[in-house]
Amino acid sequence: MEEWTVVIIPAVYVGVIVGAAWILQRVVRALLERLGERYSMPPELLVGARRLSGFLIYSAALLVGLERLGVSGTVLWTAFTSFAAVGAVAFFAAWSVLSNIFCTLLIFTTRPFRLYDYIELVESSDKPGLRGQVVDINVVYTTLEDVAADGGKDNSVVQIPNSLFFQRPVRRWAGSSVPRRWIVTP
Numbered sequence: 791m792e793e794w795t796v797v798i799i800p801a802v803y804v805g806v807i808v809g810a811a812w813i814l815q816r817v818v819r820a821l822l823e824r825l826g827e828r829y830s831m832p833p834e835l836l837v838g839a840r841r842l843s844g845f846l847i848y849s850a851a852l853l854v855g856l857e858r859l860g861v862s863g864t865v866l867w868t869a870f871t872s873f874a875a876v877g878a879v880a881f882f883a884a885w886s887v888l889s890n891i892f893c894t895l896l897i898f899t900t901r902p903f904r905l906y907d908y909i910e911l912v913e914s915s916d917k918p919g920l921r922g923q924v925v926d927i928n929v930v931y932t933t934l935e936d937v938a939a940d941g942g943k944d945n946s947v948v949q950i951p952n953s954l955f956f957q958r959p960v961r962r963w964a965g966s967s968v969p970r971r972w973i974v975t976p
Contacts, residue, residue, distance in 0.1 A: 803858045811851035818843045890930045893952040897927060908963040920948055937968055
């Protein structure tokens with residue numbers, strides 16, 4: 791019987807903690823409903839308040855339950871902050887790549903330009919920006935084939951990160967002919 795008390799007593803503690811958290815959540819939910827009716831609060835605010843209160847109550851119950859089972863709160867906090875720090879560093883390290891991937895999705899859905907269109911990334915109104923014919927759109931870059939001064943192909947390409955198309959104005963000429971303003975006549 792002594793062997794079972796090692797298992798039963800912590801299980802009862804955890805059951806009481808979960809039951810108390812459930813009752814507390816019901817009381818808070820009823821209180822929020824009453825406040826919402828009395829002060830005519832918007833339903834969105836009430837939903838957010840219910841979710842936040844549930845998250846806080848059940849998180850506290852989880853921590854107290856783990857503490858009763860012998861898991862140290864300090865160890866949990868150290869592990870959580872370590873994982874959060876590593877996740878934050880990884881997120882910021884990959885931010886530019888993730889931004890370009892998301893912008894690729896936006897390019898494919900909003901279609902600001904298409905393959906074989908002539909486009910120009912406008913720097914300012916008085917000087918020409920990056921321009922050329924779109925020959926490829928991939929996950930990170932859009933490849934433009936440079937146009938020579940006489941209107942022919944220059945055989946050079948420029949790869950522009952996709953996020954740049956959402957930071958600068960884009961001028962677009964649909965079709966396969968070189969825009970006349972790009973052709974320099976001697």
